[in-house]
Amino acid sequence: MITRRTLLGGLAAGAAAASGLTLAGRALGTPAPDGRATAGLPLHIVNNTGEYANSSVWVYIVGNDGTQQVHVTPDGELRPVAVADNGPDGFTDYAIPLAGSGATTLQLPRMSGRIYTALGGKLKFKAVEDGNGKAALAYPAGWVASDPNYDVLHDCAEFTYNSGGMYCNTTMVDMFSVPLAIGLSGAKEQTTGTLKDGARAKVFSDVKGAEGFDRLVVGDTRVIAPGHGLDSGLFAGDHLxxxxxxxxxxxxxxxxxxxxxxxxxxxxxxxxxxxxxxxxxxxxxxxxxxxxxxxxxxxxxxxxxxxxxxxxxxxxxxxxxxxxxxxxxxxxxxxxxxxxxxxNHYARAMHAATRDGKAYGFAFDDVAGFASYIEDGAPKELTLTLTPF
Structure with a gap:
């Protein structure tokens, strides 16, 4: 089984100097390069938030194709990240808009990375050069108050799609903001990540009410994972x-x-x-x-x-x-x-919130099979649903 840890191959957590953004410095897995010659996997984005119209939701598919950092265009084309993609404001615009109504269907190429959702405003991904002079993306860091995406409601799911199949998960390892569910159709039908009715508000309430965890709650925008809270001075370094x-x-x-x-x-x-x-x-x-x-x-x-x-x-x-x-x-x-x-009351709250009891509240949450992770060796389609708030 490919766990989240091997799936991601160790997404670097270093902050890009002067920007406060998280830089994806290492490969997000090693999908087969031949994926560019194959048809993409249908990816359906379903907006069931009940709070935001399709016109106020954008999707970003970013990651690595095994040789370089890439992003996916609205027509399903896999393109390398380029510093020249930064616009006059200093950021790329890799946003994929949703259809006017109903589900949005995209083609997901073979790659490994993240599917970001942004609600109410676009995200700012900055293309930079890494230590080897290659183009890389500075990812949103919603737990950093100086990050240009701090005020944007956003979240992500993670995946690797390669010749072996589809491996994917919802994640709260960094933070929790937008309730997301994934459904994978293939050799069997699987879903994970779906929250119970009203569970988003309960997560915020439960974390805020836990001794020492209250400052991790940022209004009604997000709950920051305690590790990042510790680094930001919002959580005691000796709590445990x-x-x-x-x-x-x-x-x-x-x-x-x-x-x-x-x-x-x-x-x-x-x-x-x-x-x-x-x-x-x-x-x-x-x-x-x-x-x-x-x-x-x-x-x-x-x-x-x-x-x-x-x-x-x-x-x-x-x-x-x-x-x-x-x-x-x-x-x-x-x-x-x-x-x-x-x-870890943050992880406790996340597991209590999901219908199947599974969540990725910390990086080793896959131990004994309690992570919101699914895989299929013969995938037919993937659905990412923004579930009700």
């Missing part, structure tokens, strides 16, 4: 420290079992490190709150089959507050998640 300390203390005197596809690892905290033996030898320094929220730093997960899977499971357990109480990981019973006072 007591819970992390408690877990490290617990496993100084008992074993932690972590089972991956490679087998079962047995861990103990020795000399401050959580060290495992088993199919391989791996060790982790005690993570910070930021490491847990971003699933990075000491919890970074390389695609190596040993360290990576263990790191992902530890990161998920810390976000879901099950690590101390469950000595066999991963925990697969969702009723055990988010039960502690110190937990």
């Amino acid at each position: 420290a007591p819970a992390i300390d408690e877990a490290w203390s617990a496993y100084a005197s008992k074993d932690l079992k972590v089972t991956t596809n490679a087998g079962t690892f047995t861990g103990r905290v020795v000399g401050g490190k959580l060290s495992f033996t088993g199919p391989g030898t791996v060790a982790f320094d005690k993570p910070s709150t930021r490491d847990v929220l971003f699933c990075d730093g000491t919890l970074a997960a390389p695609n190596d089959g040993t360290l990576g899977p263990v790191a992902a499971i530890l990161g998920a357990a810390l976000n879901r507050s099950t690590l101390t109480t469950q000595a066999a990981q991963p925990t697969t019973d969702p009723t055990a998640f988010y039960r502690e006072r110190l937990t």
Whole structure:
């Protein structure tokens, strides 16, 4: 299975100097280059917001074709990003308008990237040169107050479409704003991401009411993920420290079992490190709150089959507050998640909001299959629905 982490190939999170924009610096996966010679996959955009007319909604399809950063035109053509695409205002206009009424059908070429939706105003993508002199896009960063897209209501879904099939997800890893659902038709019919009735407002309310999370709510525009909130001074950098300390203390005197596809690892905290033996030898320094929220730093997960899977499971357990109480990981019973006072209440609210209980509230939310992710090896069409507010 291609998870969101392998699907994206590590979308760079560095901010472009002086602009505050997020720069997509690395490839969003590696779709087959031969995709440009094949027919596109029908992509249907359905506006069911009940708040915005089709004329006030724009779509952007941006990403990577395996060799370069690209965008999709309204007629389904895959074009490379070019610095010359910046207009007099300094930004590109890659917007795809919706049809006058009803669903809008586009052709999705083979590529990997994001489908952005913007409501009430267009997004400003800036074409820049990356460190290698290649054209790249500075993506919207709705969690940065100085970003030119900060006041625009927008959100995105992620996908890879290649010779192996379609792999896609809704994501709240960075923020949550526009309720989106994806439907994938192919070998079977699948949907994910659909919110319960009234759930958008409840997400805002639940996050605002959680201790330490209230400043992550930006009016009625978006809720910022706590990791980005931490970097912006809106969330305490040591918020999860007591819970992390408690877990490290617990496993100084008992074993932690972590089972991956490679087998079962047995861990103990020795000399401050959580060290495992088993199919391989791996060790982790005690993570910070930021490491847990971003699933990075000491919890970074390389695609190596040993360290990576263990790191992902530890990161998920810390976000879901099950690590101390469950000595066999991963925990697969969702009723055990988010039960502690110190937990990722943002992810908790997102999972409570969806009809299927699945969401991408943090980067390792795919652990044990709780992510709003679907795939199909024989896709026929993809539908992205902007659901009611």
